[in-house]
Amino acid sequence: MAPPPYLVQLPNGQTLTVSSVFGGFFFKANGINQHNNIFPAGWTVILNTEYSDDEITTKRTDPELRGMPPKGKPRHIHAFKQPTLRNDNLFISSISNPSSIDFKSPTGPTRQIAMMLWATLEWYFHQPEPNLRPHTEATKDVPEAARPKADWRINIRREGVFRGRNLIQKLERMGLVTSEDSSVGEEPEENTPHGWSQMFSSRRIFWQLSAKLFLFTIAPTVASSFPGSPYGSRPNSPVRGDHKNGSTSRRESPDRDTIARGLPSPGLPPPQGGSATITPFTSGSHLPTYYPPPPLQYTMTSGVRHPNRPKPPRQGEIFYTRYIRSIGQYLAFRVASLSTRPVAYNGPSTVPNFHRHHHHHTTASLSSLPAHISISSMADVAPPSPSISEQNEETTSMTDLQLLTKWMNNPRVSKFWGLQGPQNIQEEYLRKCLTSKHSFPAIGLWDGKPFGFFEIYWTKEDVLGRHLGCEAGDFDRGFHVLVGEQEFRGKHRVDAWATSIAHWAFVQDYRTNSVVLEPRVDNERFISHLQSNGFFKEKEITFSHKQSAYMKLRRENFEAPAL
Known part of the structure; x- marks a missing residue:
């Protein structure tokens, strides 16, 4: 059968x-x-x-x-x-x-x-x-785990x-x-x-x-009758106004032109009909969108010699998407934005018109935080019961600044990040992240719904790199993470986004040989999740405010992201 x-x-x-x-x-x-x-x-x-x-x-x-x-x-x-x-x-x-x-x-x-x-x-x-671990003549007397x-x-x-x-x-x-x-x-x-x-x-x-x-699309012909093609099914039909200005049916607003070329516009509503999907693979020229890393040149930052870094993606731009079969949802990462309007998600999703559906979002939790943020002792890991107002919040209709304010003002999160307070505190922090030369802030999304905040950094010029010295590789990457929605917690999701960030780093620049984190040593659950995904604890690092476990995933140990 x-x-x-x-x-x-x-x-x-x-x-x-x-x-x-x-x-x-x-x-x-x-x-x-x-x-x-x-x-x-x-x-x-x-x-x-x-x-x-x-x-x-x-x-x-x-x-x-x-x-x-x-x-x-x-x-x-x-x-x-x-x-x-x-x-x-x-x-x-x-x-x-x-x-x-x-x-x-x-x-x-x-x-x-x-x-x-x-x-x-x-x-x-x-x-x-x-x-x-195959059984061969040489390993016939060896236990399977040791083959x-x-x-x-x-x-x-x-x-x-x-x-x-x-x-x-x-x-x-x-x-x-x-x-x-x-x-x-x-x-x-x-x-x-x-x-x-x-x-x-x-x-x-x-x-x-x-x-x-490898992924690209086939360009439609002028006479294409498929919906969404740049010309209609009757290409010879007159267009109103052509006799006045000589324009074609493709000459429309700059925002429409931006979307057609595959450039996401933060704060804009999705294209009409919702059929236009904007991903890292979107190309108006219907060609592969891979670009090799720039030639190597060095610069100095705070006395640290390191390669000159390429600019990150733009605010609101999706830079990673992948379908996680074990969860049944698309995982995506995009750059955080200061836009005063919610950033429209035009990436792939398993839920049609997902932005019209309302889901309940609740409390937040910390997985790993930046070394320069002062924290207090760890609280009980049991999540508190969500309030009615929290349940009614729809994160897809919130700006990134509102999301950050919501997450940072959760009492349990504030004990780790210390960024609670009025919105101007989170705004100042987000602006600092967006103007950093060695890192950038990102929002993680499950099927277009924001679930957490990430800071992805180059290790060498980060605070961590100053403690590592020559041990930090020129192209090593690291990240801090905050999971902000109770709905999207759990080991299976940690496995997915942790290995996906590593996957993105390894394919973004083939010279990146390690992806690192430095969670607090008493964050045993998160450290255990990392170890089950190929990360290993190389040593402990003493910061001024915490004792951290230096967790590392080497390229040679990376088999595949969580599927």
Whole structure:
């Protein structure tokens, strides 16, 4: 019996339906009739599992004896049932492009294929994890917990679409596939299969690649009849006023033009119809939005020599989105704003017209706070009962300053941050954060609903960096966090946003090798949550007002964000 269709929800808000077909799976793009930002109509991948004779024999007696195939043995191909450690093979066999009447052919076919492979791997690495500690002859007497740990890989076969001229080579240059053979090779022909047949991608590789390298949209044609395209379905129809000013139907207000180019406008209401989704992947040119980090140059701050930092995203701009399947919601981060109007959330959400729904929000809690803020002793972690006025507050209709005032004036939060009081106190603090040269403030959102406040900083020139000295790397990042809504507390959500901040930092700049925090040593619950997600306590640091646990997540230990 074929498995039921699987819905893939991509970080840019687009969705794909994956259905089982003979020999593999068909990926169908959804929403092709709703808006013009679409994937190709669909593509078919061939996915199978390959075993040797020895593996088949051991598989019958022990399902864990797999994952490390011996070389030179006869191979047997089986239908894919569940992921294996290193025995799965994949290639794209065919592509179903949309009508050329409505959409232009992609100007970069290689990028389109890379996008499809990336989306396929997004689906594959969301499948149940195989046993990462395989049983081999060398480890037959070793307990499973002590066996060597291997990377989860999938083999990318040079077949089907991937047989295109120099295509595998280009995918390798993008970092999407790799090989253990790093030699030039003896064959002089540029398209020889030798040296390019044993390609693979691993989970570790996939989650350290920026999705902005691969996700883009297909540009509609002038005659496109799809809603949301820049021209109507009757492009030759006259537009009122054209005979007076020569304008086209696309010449509208600056705000509309800003949204069309994918630039979010803080404080503006969502576009009419709510169909325009603005994410870090939004591009008016329908091209990938990844930009490499700037060339390295150094400067001095308070006697600390450090790289000159790039400017953060703008106020109100969404800089990270990802669907968290275990929670069933989109997690997003955007820069905090001083706008006097609520910042409209135009990112992806699982709730249609979510801003029209009212949810109850209650008390706040602290996870980690800046080293320079004086705090008092930790209070009881049990949250107090919410008041009626707190229950009736709708955070999506509040400005960021109102959110910060609400959270900071919660008695339990004020004991940690010391920023309670009238709104001018929080305004001064927010302005200080926005004008900092080594950090920026951010608001975390679940399906567009604000849940917490973050400060993301470069470690070297932060107060923490002055205590670390030369131990702080040039591109190490850190963050402070305040979870401000009772509805969005819990370990499962901590796992999601903590690893997502790390994920963003690692893909934002490939030179970032560590993400750090410095929670108070008696914040044992939060420290335990961090340790369960790959962070480790390197040491304790004595600040003037607190004793902190120096928690670090190294890039080499980062497998994947919480899914």
